[in-house]
Amino acid sequence: MWVDPERFEELVSQALDEVPAELAALMDNVVVLIEGRDIEDSGLLGVYVGTPLTKRDSTYSFVAPDRIMIYREALLDMCTSEEELRREVTVTVVHEIAHHFGIDEDQLHDLGWG
Numbered sequence: 279m280w281v282d283p284e285r286f287e288e289l290v291s292q293a294l295d296e297v298p299a300e301l302a303a304l305m306d307n308v309v310v311l312i313e314g315r316d317i318e319d320s321g322l323l324g325v326y327v328g329t330p331l332t333k334r335d336s337t338y339s340f341v342a343p344d345r346i347m348i349y350r351e352a353l354l355d356m357c358t359s360e361e362e363l364r365r366e367v368t369v370t371v372v373h374e375i376a377h378h379f380g381i382d383e384d385q386l387h388d389l390g391w392g
Contacts, residue, residue, distance in 0.1 A: 279358055281363065286350050286353075286354075293368040293372070294310065296368060296372075297375060301375075301379075308328065308345070309345055310374075311346065311348070313347050314351045315350075316352070320351075323366070324373065325347050326377035327345045328343070328344020330377060330379065331379055332379070344378060
């Protein structure tokens with residue numbers, strides 16, 4: 279399937295808007311980026327790179343923002359409709375934000391966000 283980059287960005291923004299305000303307010307020093315595809319794993323839908331909030335201590339200062347990358351092409355490859363794409367983008371965004379909060383893969387799978 280295909281959607282233009284602007285529409286895909288809207289879908290990511292909508293997914294971010296679904297994050298409860300209380301949680302969004304706790305996100306710290308993190309940026310969400312949209313990229314085409316991961317060069318090492320072309321099927322990867324998203325990735326969190328950084329120091330989770332649960333691992334930060336008093337030495338955490340003056341560091342570049344953590345990054346959440348959402349991979350547009352991989353998500354488009356796996357979806358057959360815009361509704362399915364919207365759902366998968368939301369799952370991917372929530373999944374990667376959860377890593378920012380220190381939730382690991384096993385916990386995410388147990389919670390249904392794997």
